Amino acid sequence: MRRARRVGLLAAAATVTAVIAALAGAAVAGARADVVTHVVVMRGGSGDAAARRVEYWIDPARDLARSVEATPDGAVVHATGSDWVLDLPPTGAGTLYRTAAAGEPPTREVTGRLDAIRASRSTTTKIVLEESLRGDGFPASFFADRGGRRVDETTETTLSGAAALAHMPLYALPGARSTSLEKVLYTRFASDRTLEQVHELYAADIQVTVDLLPGPVTLDRPGATDVETFAGAGKLYREAWGAQVLVSRGDVVYGVNAPSERVARSVALALRPVAR
Amino acid sequence: MRSDPRGADRDPINLLYDSANGVGSVLSAFHADLPWPDNGGSRMFFLYAGSEHAQDAQRASACGGCDRYHVRFRTSSARPDRTVAASHYEVVSWCGHSSRSFDHARDRIAAAAAASGRAVTWHFWGNTKMSVQCDGYEVASDGWIAEIDLP
Numbered sequence: 001m002r003r004a005r006r007v008g009l010l011a012a013a014a015t016v017t018a019v020i021a022a023l024a025g026a027a028v029a030g031a032r033a034d035v036v037t038h039v040v041v042m043r044g045g046s047g048d049a050a051a052r053r054v055e056y057w058i059d060p061a062r063d064l065a066r067s068v069e070a071t072p073d074g075a076v077v078h079a080t081g082s083d084w085v086l087d088l089p090p091t092g093a094g095t096l097y098r099t100a101a102a103g104e105p106p107t108r109e110v111t112g113r114l115d116a117i118r119a120s121r122s123t124t125t126k127i128v129l130e131e132s133l134r135g136d137g138f139p140a141s142f143f144a145d146r147g148g149r150r151v152d153e154t155t156e157t158t159l160s161g162a163a164a165l166a167h168m169p170l171y172a173l174p175g176a177r178s179t180s181l182e183k184v185l186y187t188r189f190a191s192d193r194t195l196e197q198v199h200e201l202y203a204a205d206i207q208v209t210v211d212l213l214p215g216p217v218t219l220d221r222p223g224a225t226d227v228e229t230f231a232g233a234g235k236l237y238r239e240a241w242g243a244q245v246l247v248s249r250g251d252v253v254y255g256v257n258a259p260s261e262r263v264a265r266s267v268a269l270a271l272r273p274v275a276r
Numbered sequence: 277m278r279s280d281p282r283g284a285d286r287d288p289i290n291l292l293y294d295s296a297n298g299v300g301s302v303l304s305a306f307h308a309d310l311p312w313p314d315n316g317g318s319r320m321f322f323l324y325a326g327s328e329h330a331q332d333a334q335r336a337s338a339c340g341g342c343d344r345y346h347v348r349f350r351t352s353s354a355r356p357d358r359t360v361a362a363s364h365y366e367v368v369s370w371c372g373h374s375s376r377s378f379d380h381a382r383d384r385i386a387a388a389a390a391a392s393g394r395a396v397t398w399h400f401w402g403n404t405k406m407s408v409q410c411d412g413y414e415v416a417s418d419g420w421i422a423e424i425d426l427p
Contacts, residue, residue, distance in 0.1 A: 194418035199406050199424040211403040240323035246402045257405045
């Protein structure tokens with residue numbers, strides 16, 4: 001399995017100095033330009049009125065990281081760059097800490113109103129930590145909620161990267177097709193209803209999705225028309241936005257979303273295996 | 277679901293209520309499960325059966341300027357015993373509310389219904405189309421809908 005993310009972690013509970021220390025070690029590690037990891041943690045169960053949610057963005061290619069925790073009082077934001085940490089409480093002043101060099105204590109350079117900092121900061125403030133996401137001392141608690149349930153993880157990767165991550169065969173449009181592949185997202189779900197999901201996002205608003213389920217399902221959504229696909233008989237759904245084709249093959253469901261029925265049918269027939 | 281009938285797709289339908297008495301009884305049951313008021317939100321349109329249908333009602337766990345769970349309802353005019361809903365968890369971003377998860381909101385609502393003794397069954401409808409939010413965030417459902425049976 002491809003797991004080449006070299007990242008660090010800014011946990012919501014981490015102190016600013018601890019994060020700075022982590023970042024100091026991060027600078028030397030290699031980063032992959034093709035991987036952005038996004039982790040969502042839901043804290044608190046359905047009966048918890050104060051359910052909290054923590055979201056982590058990790059972009060090792062740009063040495064940026066961010067965590068956002070939804071609290072009953074509002075969003076708590078921690079963001080880091082290669083030499084700075086931004087701390088934004090739900091209300092009141094936010095703080096920007098900066099280090100002149102690795103290992104040196106941070107200095108507090110800016111304080112101000114949260115709204116002012118929000119307005120001025122870049123939309124690319126994301127996380128960073130230079131440890132492997134799994135192993136190498138990365139906290140196990142990062143991957144589970146308070147009940148110990150695994151969290152959803154979405155990774156942006158390449159087609160071959162997704163094929164290596166996924167426990168299901170992937171199919172994609174051949175390279176010779178005029179439409180280009182713009183993004184591939186691999187998601188491992190915390191839920192046991194869908195185990196894995198891959199999105200292939202192409203130009204012209206074409207999406208190919210692949211879902212790995214615990215077992216075979218019946219596609220019982222109403223309004224289907226039978227169509228032929230790369231994998232045999234499938235279901236076509238005409239939507240106001242275009243059309244969707246679904247085809248079930250064992251415990252995997254392949255989907256094609258396209259702006260028109262003609263394109264959806266064409267793509268569903270043109271998909272070819274992705275080498276693992 | 278869309279904010280404009282001709283605009284971009286936003287939320288997938290992820291809840292289906294079976295109720296002979298339309299949206300009123302759905303809202304009553306929903307309130308019994310989760311006492312969320314109508315905390316406001318934009319008017320949106322459901323797309324099904326080949327056309328657009330304005331929402332009938334909405335409920336949210338917190339204020340319009342808050343991070344919150346949010347759900348919109350629409351009872352089918354052709355099938356008044358069927359009400360569909362689209363739920364999400366949204367955060368306040370620089371461009372307004374931005375959905376972060378459809379599934380977590382659906383799961384929370386379904387769990388609350390089950391805790392109240394309602395029958396909940398799951399169907400894979402494959403609504404897994406990726407939705408791009410106003411801040412560029414991409415979010416998709418796992419494709420399942422929860423069908424909640426009401427008296």
